[in-house]
Structures are given as C-alpha cells and as structure tokens.
Amino acid sequence: MTLHAVLIVAALMFCIGLFGVLTRRSLVSVVLSVELMANAANINLVAFSRFGNHPWGQAMALFAIALTVAEVVVGLALVILIARTHGSTDADVPSALKG
Amino acid sequence: MSAALLLALPIAMFALLAVCWPLRHTGRFAGMLSAAVAVACFGIAVALFASGRSELYEYPWLVRSGHVIASVGWRLDPTSASMLIVVTAVAACVQIYSLGYLSHEPPKDLGRYFAWQSLFIFAMVGLVVAPNLLQLVGCWELVGLCSYLLIGYWWRKPSAGKAAVKAVWVTRFADIGLMTGIVVLYGATGGFAWDHVLAPQVATAVAALLFVGVMGKSAQMPLHVWLPDAMEGPTPVSALLHAATMVAAGVYLVVRAWPIFHAAPDVLVVMSWVGGVTAFTAACIALVQTDIKKVLAYSTCSQLGYMIAGLGSGEMLGGYLHLTTHAFFKALLFLAAGSVIHATGTNDIREMGGLWRKAPWTAGLFGAGTLALAGIPGFAGFFSKDLLLEELFEAGRYGPLVLCLAGAGLTAFYMTRVMCLVFSGEQKERVHHAHESPFVMLAPMLFLSVPAVAAGWFAGPFAERLGLEYHFSVTPVGGIATIFALGGVGLGVARYGIGQLTWLAWPAAATFLASAPVDRLWAAAWRQGLLPFARAAGWFDRYVVDGLINLSGWVALEGGERLRLLQTGKVRDYVYAAVVGVVLLAAWGAMQ
C-alpha cells in the first residue's frame, strides 16, 4: 500500500460522487453524491497524515467530518423546504437563480 | 496724525453702518455721521498736505517662503498728498450734497448709500496712498465695486441694474490687461514696486498691459461705453465716482507708475493717440446728447482723453494738473446738474429753459463750471489744458494735438449749448414749478466753485511740490486753444442762445453718433459672440462630454444584460463550470 494507491482510490471515489452530482435528478441524491465526494477528500487527509507523519491531517479530517455534517444538515433542510414550496425535489425545477 | 486715519475713519464708518443696522436704518442720521467723517478726512488731508511730511508704512500682506512678496500700507508723498485733497474734498462735498439731494429716499436705502460712500472713500484713499501697484490694483477693484453698487443704487430700476453690471463687465475686461501687467511686473522684478528700472521690452510690455486697464477705468475709446450708462446712478455718485475721482484712477495709475511708462516711449505714443481720439470723438458725441448727465458723461470721457493724451506726451505735469482741476470743476458741474434735475424733475434739456430766474445760484455755479471746462482764460481748466497742449506740441505729437485742439472748441460749444438750453430762453412747462435747491446742496457747490475757478492759479506751487517746474507763458498753441474756446462759446451762444446760425447742425452725423455705434459693436460681440459660444460650450458638455460618460454607463448596463444570461440557475451547470476549472488547474499544473 502506497500513498499513490490511496490517492487514486480516493480520486475514483471522488469521480463517482461527481458523476452522481452531475446525473442524478433528485436533490436528495445530489446531497448523497456530495457526501461521497467529501468522503474521498477525507480519505486523502488521513492518507497525508499517515504518510506525512503529521497529526494535522487527521485533525483536519475530523473537522471536515463535522463540517460535512453541518453541510448535510443545512442541505437537507433546504431540500425539504424546496420540496415543500415547489412540490418536487427535482434539481432542474428551481429557477429562481436564473439570470 | 497720519495717513492711517484717512484709511481707518472711512472703513470704520463703513463697518459700523454695515454691521449696525439700526443705525443704518436711521438714514439721515447715518448720512450726517458719514458726511462728518468725510469732512474730517478732508481736514486731515489738508493738514497732511500742509505739513508736507512723507510717510511710508508697509505691512507684509503676502508671504512666500517667509519672504514678503506684497505689502499693504500707505505712502504719503507730494503726489498722493495732493490727490488726497482732491479726493476728500470732492467726497466731503458730495456727501453733504447727498443729504439734500437724496432727502426723499427711504431711510434704509439712504443708510445703504452712505455706507457705500464711506467704503468708496476708504478704497479711493487706499488707491491714492498705495505703496505699491498691488495695493493700487486691489483698491482699484474695490472702487470698481463701489461704482457697481452705487450705479445700482436704484436697483429696482432694470436700466440701473444693466448699467451697473455693464460697468463691471467692461472695466473687468480691461483689468485682464491690468492684472497681467502686474503679474508680468512681478515676474520681472519679484515685487510690485513701480520704481524698479526695467529692461525696455519689459517696460513696454508692462506699460502696455497696464494701459489696457487704464483705458477701461478711465473710459477711453473703445472701452468708454460703460461711463454714459453709469449715469443711471444718483447724480452725486456721478459727480464723485464717474467724474472726479474713480475714473481718474486710471490717470492716477499712470502718474504713479510714471517710471514704468516713461521707460516705454512706444506706449506713450499710443496713449497720446488714444487720448486724442477719445477727447475728440467723445466731444462730438456730447454735442448731440439731450440728457444733461449724458452730456457731462461724454465730456468726462473727453477730458480723460485730454489727460491721457497729455501724459502720452512724455511729461507728467499737464495730465496730472488737468486731473486735479477737472475733478473740481466737473464735480461742480455734476452737482449743479443734479441741482437742475432736482429742480425740474427731468434730465432732458429740451424740456428745460429759462431756469436762471428760478434758480440763479445753480445757474451761476453751472456757469462757473462751464467756463472752467471750456478753458476760458483765468479759469482752472484753462491752465491745465493749456499746459497739456503745450506738452503735446513740444513732444511733436501733432496728430493728437490737432484732435485735442478741435475737441477744445467742441467742448466750449456743447457746454454753451447746455447752458443756453437750460438756463436761458423761455420757461417750459417743467420749469414753472422749479425751485432753487436748499442750502445743504448749494453750500458744497459754492465750496467747489472756488477751486474750480482758482485752482489754476496755484499751478506753480503745485508743480513745485511735485518737484517739477511750471511757468505760465503765452504761446501759439495756447493762443489757438483760447481762440477755439472763445469761438466755441461764441458759436454756441449764437446758435442756442440767440437762435441764429440754424444751419449749424449735423443731422446725419448726429443720428449716427447718438445711436452709440461702439456700444452696438460690444453688444453684438456679447450677443453674437460670447453668449452663443458659452451656450455651445454648455451644450457640448451636457451632450457630448457627458454623453460619452453616459455611453460608457450604458455599455456597462447592456453588457450586464447580456452576461446575466450565463446564469442558468441550474446547479448542474455551475458544477460543470467548476469541473472546467479543475481541469484547467490540472492542465496548468501539468505544464509547470
């Protein structure tokens, strides 16, 4: 097991998540895919911590987890709000930001 | 006692009247106070002149790097001391006279009038005692301000407003030259003293520029157009500012800055020609005027022309002497004219006639002034005019000399015309109810009539005081002038007194002159030149310069309208944009 191996696995994970963000229609699924991407980033942080022999990486990963949780909480609250106001969780429906 | 009092008293009076409005609103009392100050000033001036002392006080007014570049203060020397007497004497007479002449004015307005009169005395004294050209120019502008305010004394009258503004416009236009002149002087000498020795070119430039200012203030052709209009002011104002003192400031400037002018012979030649032309043409115009004050106004122009022409000969005494004598007899004439107007209620000499029976004192005083102005031997005007013509002859300025001689004849003629039309002949409608003026008006005139008649007799001591020489002698030029003057009087009496020689009229020329051709030229320059130019500039600014600014704003707005379409509002599109960014970053990293 080398650093590169872990990084590539994480990159693959990230790309899977990205694919999900780009293709899924439901907002819940988009949030779910974003989770996968964040998870990939966390793997990287822990890997750097181990192979770089520095505790900050893990500390950052811990912070990132907390941040991700906050993000999910707010994101899902928004999804629920959108579902309530638009009657749909389809990512293509809301258009309030359209120029 | 010092010249400082002459400055302090009037300005204190002005400040008092300006700030303390209850006093100002008393009108007549304020006027008496102000007149008392003016009389006191006259007394001080006489005392100073008699003491023969010299004073110089300078306060550093403007500094530069800690060094003085301009000072203010007073310089008392024979030139300024003699001028001070003229100024304060006329001012005191005029203020006393005004108490009678303006007695029917509302008290508020009267207080305002005397405040400005006090300010004028301050400014004029400041001009006369100026230790350098900067103070002279500063006070020059201040007397211009007083002129503006006093011409516009009846500001409710539209014509008075126009005349006041016109006076400033024209004199300020000339002051472009004056200001440039003293700036050049400063550039050359680092100061504003008039007694520096200047290089010939510099002297010529400075003198020429200063002379432009003189032409405006002293109403020389073609910048004389404001003076006749200035007669819109009350008659005492015309006597003080627009006959005796302020308009003579230009001549006084030349006298003061004589070292500069003397070093610029080319400018002197121009001066004598300008003066000669003004003396002659203004006299011609005076021939056809029907307003008694306008006659005197053009006569003032003409006499100022004499002074300028005389100074242009390269000798100072004639012009300066004429300044002093003219101040007295022209002030007298104006005050007498005011008395006539006061008596008849009109300015138009065609509506008068036979007034001498109703107002004998006025008639006599006006007559004395006329004789002095006409240059009848023995009267003040004779000596100064004679000397001035003599100087022109000596200097070989024959062209201006001829013009001046012809003007002398015309002067005698038009003054006789006024005398005859106003005082002799049968009484017209308006004259029936006329009355002699009160003593408060007659007394100043009587006082002024003394120097108007006799000032010339003291030309010798006067010249001596200035360090010059004067001896009266009978010369051919003087003889010709006297013949012209007597001839003018004779023809005038024949034409207007007896009614003979009716062929003596210039209908075509009169029509032309009465239409004020130079005025119309200036008006056209204003109406068709400057004003449209300014309007064009305003339009250009509003619609081209500002248009370009608005154009840039509009481009930004329109660009925003287009660019906002990039915002689709779909989350996915923004993620794609981020993807593009990641790929570009990676590519950039790969290239490193």
Place this chain on the structure above:
Amino acid sequence: MIPFAVASLVLLGSGVMAVRTRDLVHAVLWLGLALVATAGIYVTMDAGFMAAIQVLLYTGGIVTLMLFAVMLARPDAEAAPNGQLRAALAVAAVFAGVVSVVLRSPDATTGAHIETQVLGAVILNQLALPFEVLSALLLVAMIGAIVLARKKDA
C-alpha cells in the same frame, strides 16, 4: 495490502451502487456501506480513532439524517438521470487531471502511527480556535436547519 484492496473494492462498488440506484432508501443504505468501507481503509492506514469516529458518528449520523430527509420530503419517483455521456466525459477529464497530478507528485510507502493523545493535544492546543469556531458553526447550522425546515404556520 490485501485488506486495503478489499476495502477499496467494497468502497468503490458500494459508491457506484449508491450513485446508480434509483430507489432512494436503497441508495442511502449503499452510502452507509461506502462510509463503513472508508472506515476499513482508515484501519488499514493505522488510524483506528478516525475509523471509530467514521463509523460511530459519521455513518450513523449521515445515514439517519438522509433517511429522515427521504421520508420527510417524500420525493416522487426520481426521474431518469440525464446527460450521462456528458457527465462521464467530464468525470473522466477530472480523473485524468487528478491522477496526472498525483502521479507527478512524490510517492511514499512508509507511514507512521499517529497517537490519539497527540491528535487530541493538537486539536485542543494549536487548533483550539478553529475547533471553537467549528462548534459555533455547528450551532448555527442547527438553528439554520430548524428555521429553514420548520413549517411557516407552525
């Protein structure tokens, strides 16, 4: 080496399933599996504390939250995914870019164990300020979520 490979395969496989499954509840469960597999990877990297946190807090919390969201939002049946080809191309480009960066950076084979005491000391000493800020952030997020999600008439 082998545990890492197994954990990676589980991770990638469950990730693909999470992204591809149309049924949201199943997708969330696949996500849970992926997160647990991540914990496995942490174990192979000698980061036991991180693995524990991952399973106990992250997996539990996120999956529960997502399930609640799915039930509360009651989404309709999800529409068919669109733009898959375009997305695949973009993802491939990103992957190529990331991998190219990874491969040009120096590799490392040996690692060291990070003691949990050390981690705790770091967080509570050097990183104390971010830690506190983070707690504030969590509080704000909580309040924000409540405000956003609560019914207007409630």
Place this chain on the structure above:
Amino acid sequence: MIPWLSIIVLSPLVAATVLLFVPAASRAVTRIVSLAASLVSLAGSLAVAYAYNIAEGGYQLRETHVLIGALGIRYDVAVDGWGVALLLLTGITLFAGVFATWTLEDRDKDFYILLLTLVAGVFGVFVSLDLFVLFLFYEIAVLPMYLLIGIWGSTKKVEASGPFAFLYRKMDVGGREYAAMKLTLMLLIGSAFILVGILAMRQEAGTFDMLALGNAHFSRSMQMWAFPALWLGFGTLAGVFPFHTWSPDGHAAAPTAVSMLHAGVLMKLGAFGVMRIGMVLLPEGAQAWAVVVGGVAVINIVYGALGAMSQKDLKYVVAYSSVSHMGVVMLGAATLTVNGWNGAIFQMVAHGLMTGLFFALVGLIYNRAHDREIFRMGGFASVMPGVAVFFTIAGLSSLGMPGLAGFVAEFLVFLGAWEAGQWVWALAGIVGAWVTAIYVLRAVRAIFWGEGPPERYHHLSDAKGPEWVALITLGACLIAFGSCPRLVLDYIDVATNTYLPMVLK
C-alpha cells in the same frame, strides 16, 4: 497632551453612533448632537491651528497606533501646514452646514448620521499619514454621498439632444438616482486608480508610511504611469476635465448641506491627494506630467466658466463655477512654484468657503421659492435682502474681488503660473476670472435686482435664525481670510516649503 486630531476625526463618528440610538422623532436632540459634534470638530481645528508651531513646521501633534502589524498598517495621524488650513475649512463648513440644514424635516436623523460619517472621512484624509488608512477614510468620505443624494436629492429633467440623444431618452438623466449613481460610480472608478497607484508605491517602497515614502526612490518608469493614475483618480473628485460631469448633476441634485460639504470640502480631497500624494511622493512623474496637468486645468477654468455662463439653473451655475475654480487649484499645483502651491491650497480654502456659502444660499432660495431657474426670478432683494447681501459677497469672492479670499488665491496662482514660464496659463486664469464676473453678476442681477418679485414670490422670507449663523460664519471667514490672508497663508507656506523642494530635487 490632548489628542486633538483624534478628537476631530472621531467626534463626528461618535455623534453618528449616538444618533443611532436617538429616536427619530426627537428632532431637537438630533440637531443638538450634530451641532455638538460640529462644534467639537471646529474647536479642535482651531486648537490645532493654535497648537501648531509655524516656526518649526513639518508634521506635528502626531498619534500612532498599530492596526494590522503584519501589513504595516497603522492609525497614524499628524498635521502639517496644509492640513491645518484644510481642517479649519472643514470644521467651518461642517459647522455652517449643520445650521444651513436646520429646517430639514424628512428623515433628518438618518441625514445627519450620514453627513457626520462623511465628514469624519474628510477629516481623516487630511490628517492620515498612512496611505492605507488615508484611502479608507477617502472611501468613507465618498460613499455616503450615494445615499445622501439618492434619498434627499432633487431632480431636474434633461432634454434629449445631441449625438447620444437615444441614451438620454433611455436614462433618467438629471434624476436624483441618476445623479447619485453617476457621482458614486465615477468617484469609485477614480478610487480604483488611486488604489493602484498606492499599491504600486507600496510595492516598491514596502511601506504605507507617507514619511517613509517621501524618502523612497521610486523608479522613473513606475512614476511615469503611477502619477497619471493618481492624478486621474484624485482628479475625478477634484473635477478635472473631462471627468467633471458628475459635479453639475451631483451638486445640483444634492441637498443643501451635502452640496456645501461636497463642493466645499470633498472636492478638495481630490486636489489635496493630487498634490500631497501624487506630486510630493512621485516627483519625477509630477514634473513630466505638469504641463498636461496645467493644460487640463486651463481647460477647466475657461470651459467651466463658459459652462456656468450657459446655465439657467442656479445650482448648475454654482456647480460649473466649482469646476472652473477647482481648475485654478489644479493650475496652481501644476506650476510647481511656491506661489502656485500656496495659491492652490489657499484657493481650496477660499473656494470651499465661497461655494459653501453659495450652496447654502441656493438651498435657502430654493427652499422658499421652489424654483431654481434664474431668469424666472427677479427683485428678490426686496423680500430677502440678507440673502442678497451674502450672495453678492460670495459672488465677489468668486470673481476675485480684493478683500475677499478668492482674490488672494487666484492672484497667487497667476503669479505662480507666470513664474513657471507659462504665460498662457496665467492669461487663461485671468480671463476665467473675467468670465466669472460676467456670469456671477448676471445671476445676481437676474435674481435679486429689478422690480419687485412676481406675485407668487411676495411671501418669501429672508434667512432665519440658524440660517443666519451659517451665512455669517462663512461670509465673515471670506472677508477675514481675504483681508488678512496670512491667517492661513503662513500655515500653508511652511508646508509648501517642505514639500516643493522634495518635488524639485
């Protein structure tokens, strides 16, 4: 030692903060707080003038506190001779401005808060030695204008014409929102240029400290582009042609006290910046560009005066005259002579007082007559003689009547222009003064002279109570500084003698 400078700068800010907690309904309290702040600032300015030692010169009364150590940014205030003169001007104008808007009724609390904030910025610029903080104060001074004009401003319709007529149909040219936005945008674009210039100096010298920057040696190439950037940036606020067009619309739309402060004081920030920062810190650039600066200033003088002559709206006349008079300031700066610089700073003071008085009077007339068209008025002197007197005083100062402050300033600038060997500059300035005489006296005659005013104006009243204070303060200062110029000239001269050698070395 009393920290006068901080007191001057902070008292308006403190007052603005206090006002936040004052109920909007208590108008008297609002005015008392604002007045107190302006009094403290004015007293502080006078105290600074008294405490400043002319013989010693240089920067005095310095106070330093570190703000951001890592970037070397400090709150570093001190005052030099120019600063003394300009602080006095600002203190006087603010004092008069509070009185001139005493009768404001619409949202007066918000108005005074913004006004005081703006003034704090102005004070800050004049005393800051740290370029970064100076820039900060500059922005504080500029930004409130948007709201002040946008909320309390007035509107004037402009007809569509000219090559860009289609724009004028689309835009609300002359409207107060338009004027507010135009002013703010133009000045902010200008400050972008300033920021670039300041950062360029920091890049080469590694400090924001003006004293250190004065001793730094900047490369010629940098100076050659940084000076015009600063000139145009600050110059926009000083009304430099062709970036002056915010001024007529902005000043015409702005409420009275804002016009007073903006034309009276804020425009001076621009000229002060060009001289103190542009010219003194970038001497080679200043020398190379002086001809251009002076040439544009000549355009300003003559063109602004002609523009004023062509206007029929009183506020536009005064606004264009500001453009013309600020040209005199820039002309004096461009001469790079002692007289020219003394004249330039003196003109800032003179014009500030004069235009403050003008705008106070215009506001007063407009408040009563609800009309600004000059040629629809007439005979106002019978109903408002006091206003007529002070209008005439302001007009006389603007046309350069000796005895009033304008003359001293303009005359010094003309002398400087001649010394600089530019006779065209001197002549253009003198001609500009003549054109000023034309339009000012024309306006005076049209408004105040003539037969009694039209029937609808018979009820108009003269200035009242607090308004008198504003008029008398400004008028008296014009007379005092005009007849005894050394009251301020001595301060100005000592600073000029420090800075000019730095430029000419």
